[in-house]
Amino acid sequence: MQTVAREGKLSPAGRVAFLSRTETIAAAHRLNSKSLSDAENKKLFGKCNQSHGHNYTVTVTVRGEINPISGMFMNIYTLQEHMQEAIMKPLDHKNLDQDVAYFADVVSTTENLAVYIWESLQKCLPAGRLYKVKVYESDKNFIVYKGG
Numbered sequence: 001m002q003t004v005a006r007e008g009k010l011s012p013a014g015r016v017a018f019l020s021r022t023e024t025i026a027a028a029h030r031l032n033s034k035s036l037s038d039a040e041n042k043k044l045f046g047k048c049n050q051s052h053g054h055n056y057t058v059t060v061t062v063r064g065e066i067n068p069i070s071g072m073f074m075n076i077y078t079l080q081e082h083m084q085e086a087i088m089k090p091l092d093h094k095n096l097d098q099d100v101a102y103f104a105d106v107v108s109t110t111e112n113l114a115v116y117i118w119e120s121l122q123k124c125l126p127a128g129r130l131y132k133v134k135v136y137e138s139d140k141n142f143i144v145y146k147g148g
């Protein structure tokens with residue numbers, strides 16, 4: 001990288017790139033709202049009102065301006081470390097409803113799981129860095145959350 005800088009072959013400034021990394025978490029849960037009766041929960045959530053598990057696939061996308069010296073805006077290993085702390089450690093091989101305090105009163109839908117991951121990553125990433133959280137609950141279903 002220093003060689004590139006010495007030779008003056010720097011990337012033009014102001015180029016924004018998007019970096020994504022995917023991890024998989026295995027977790028158990030059930031869809032159940034404390035605001036509803038047992039009968040209402042069964043009617044609304046059907047089979048998903050019973051305990052079951054998923055191998056969730058979580059793709060996190062961050063954005064930033066490419067540093068002309070390093071050729072990147074974030075080392076992928078840095079993103080890996082943040083995902084370990086914010087996603088893998090609290091969620092992998094856990095019962096979301098019982099082991100994760102956030103879901104004590106929040107229904108553990110994939111939507112809310114994406115929000116949890118977004119908020120956890122926001123705590124360790126620089127402002128404006130996080131762009132998108134995509135969570136696959138199964139091969140067929142996924143949620144995209146971009147904050148807000």
Ligand SMILES: Nc1nc2c(c(=O)[nH]1)N=C([C@H](O)[C@H](O)COP(=O)(O)OP(=O)(O)OP(=O)(O)O)CN2
Pocket residue numbers: 031048052108109110111137138139140141
């Ligand atoms: N909007 C949402 N709807 C549902 C969610 C959710 O998170 N957000 N979650 C569920 C259940 O968790 C359920 O486990 C979904 O899994 P499954 O039925 O296995 O999903 P598939 O569509 O992949 O499987 P099929 O065999 O095709 O049914 C329900 N709804």
Ligand SMILES: [Zn+2]
Pocket residue numbers: 029048052053054
């Ligand atoms: Zn489920």
